[in-house]
Amino acid sequence: MSFIRTFHGDMDPSKLGFTYSHEHIVCRPPYWIEQKKDDLLLDDKEKSKLDVLDFQKLGGQAIVDATAVDYGRDIQAVKEIAEETGITIIGTAGFNKSFLWDASIPEHVKKVTGDYATYYQWIDAKSVNELADFVIREIEEGLEGTGIRGGQVKFGTGYNRITPLEEKTLRAVSIAHHETKAPMHSHTEAGTMGLEQIELLQKENVNLEYMSFGHMDRNPDPYYHEQIAQTGAYLSFDGISKIKYAPESTRIQCILELVKKGYEDQILVSGDTARKSYYKHYDYGLGLEYIIGKWVPRFIDEAYKNGFDGEKLIDKFFIENPARCFTFKK
Template structure:
């Protein structure tokens, strides 16, 4: 039996439609709260919902909310947005990356995992299998003690390094995948350490066809991308609209290089929209509508001009590939 787990329950993969595969909708990351970094706090449910409605108005159907427990997700608010807009939303169990873990642990989580002061203390104290049990619970019972279950499991690593605690969460998430069959998503800081993540996942017996590696466009290296694609994994180009990192021409070139080499079935595209200044209804940014309304036509035009079928590729990246990537196969 194959299904996708969403805030509205388990659905057939063919129900997803046009999908953003990596976004953040409502979250208050404890690390950034502590630092007073207001731009990184998506803390107004109504404003986030307006951007989700913009996405829907242009034909969007599904959003993967990649906010893990240590990034201050608001499970109830995101579920309400899904319910009130009719947009399918997939939630995320697991972890992010180690530099966030020195922030104070939120009180509601302490009630579930014990009275730890920080995420670092919690992860350091628990065994790999105990952390795996927490992730399994979030997939099979509910995120942070709610009734809304996670639809993917996640871990992350830092820039050009994997700390011992990051390796610990990687192995915990891998073991949770074996138990639940939930798809795996990984955070890669600036697109680094993917090959090293792959080796650790192989040690845990993971079939890499169930894994999507994030932020591939932050490391715009076609040779590197091909090494990842050869494993059968999904590559997530999830920095669309962020010109400060690279022009869209660079991202499109890297994507089309993978297509040219035969990997079009392994590409995901999204925006990782995680700042007020990226959202239209918080701070006049490009908003959740930008990819579907403006980037997609631009990609089609460029792909067509180079002899590709732009329309077919857009259907691959936003409909067919997400439907396979986010499916539980039991």
């Protein structure tokens, strides 16, 4: 039995449609609240909804909300957006990266994590199996006890390092994956430590065909990308539009290099649109419409100039590959 688990319930993977594979819709990360970084707070449901509607008007059908518990999810607001727009949304269980764990745990989250002051204290105090049980409940019962079940499990590591607590959450998420068969996703800070994550996942007997590695375009290294692709994992190029990190030509070149090597079935594309200044209806940014409206036509043009069928590749990156990647196989 295969299905994709969404805010609307479980669905046939063939019904998923055109999908952004890594976004953030409504969230108030406790760490960024404490740092007074308002740009990183997506805290207005109606403004987020307008960007989702822009995506939908151009043919978008589904969004993976990659917001884990430690990044300030607003599950009710995202549920309402899913209901009011008809967009399919996939939620995320698990964890992010260690520096975020210095933040205080919000009162509503303490009901499901326990009475700890910070995420660091909670993750440090709990055993691997106890953390795994938390993730399993979020997949099988509901995110933060809401009854809205997560559609993937996530862990993360920092820039050029993996801390002991990050390894602990990786192991917990691996256990949860084995128990639930949920697809797995990882945060790689600036695209680093993917190969080191793979070494740890192999020790946990994870089939890497269930994995997607995030932020691969932050480390635009074709050799590195090929090493990850050889494991059967998905590579998420989810920094589209972020020219401060690299021009679009670099991202497209990296993607086409993987296509040339035969890995087109393992590529995901999204924007990780996690700032007010990235959203059109918060702060005049390019918004959720940019990839489908502007980047896709450019990619198709460049693909054809390089001898590839651009439309066919877009169908793979946004329809066929997400439908496989985010499927529970029980």
